[in-house]
Amino acid sequence: MATDDLSEDQKSELFKLAKDASKLSYSPYSRFPVGCAILTAEGQIITGCNVENSSFGLTICAERTTICKAISEGKKQFKAIAVHAPAGGLTYPCGACRQFIYEFGPTIWIYVVDQEDKYTKSMIKELLPNGFMLSDHIK
Template sequence: MSDVTELIRLATEARDRAYAPYSNHPVGAALRTPSGRVFSGCNVENAAYPVGNCAEQAAIAAMVLGGEQRIEEIVVVGPGNAPCTPCGACRQRMREFAGPDMVFHACNDRDVLLTMTMEELLPESFGPENLK
């Protein structure tokens, strides 16, 4: 497993730029692809609450825009010290670009609080290979 320090730093920076005036729950995400490239994103809320974008969704969109399509490892940093785990929609979004062994870390701005694989986050998941 890679050193997550840089991913925590980037996810924290993203969280600190999040636009979350309605929930007051800023979230940042940073992911690493197998090639070593890193992409980050933050949540962006909307007055038509709950319409908005999750941090994981934003990081995945940046990854796809950057020409990558595989997540090896992802860090999510929320507010406070409780683990901020992905919503169901983001678990499925991550699954689209990850195998069962992808590593997820829920972190605060300093440390890893929880580590799980994609399989643990979304057991018996439906993915692209189910449509082949």
């Protein structure tokens, strides 16, 4: 398996910022806050959280919030994403978020981190085999 080549300091900062972002969550319906931090190819970290809505279909997950924020700041290449839900355990991206992440490359590392900084890591292509990409649609 390929290495993620993130330093321990980078991982620590990514995890901390994902945890901090979870504290900003707007989740009055599920009471399940989630934070996310994304490391761009340039080394910048951008954060986001889930934002719920009483019309549940309009709710946006932390991963998609973070990617949209990164895109709006001109970033489109990502190395790693950390996801944290303080409710306990390891919370993986949902199917919609997996496809949203995959759009930007099958080799992005996904870290799922708990309160004690225990984590799992996988490439998005492992979490979403055969995901769709722009290159699949434009020849």
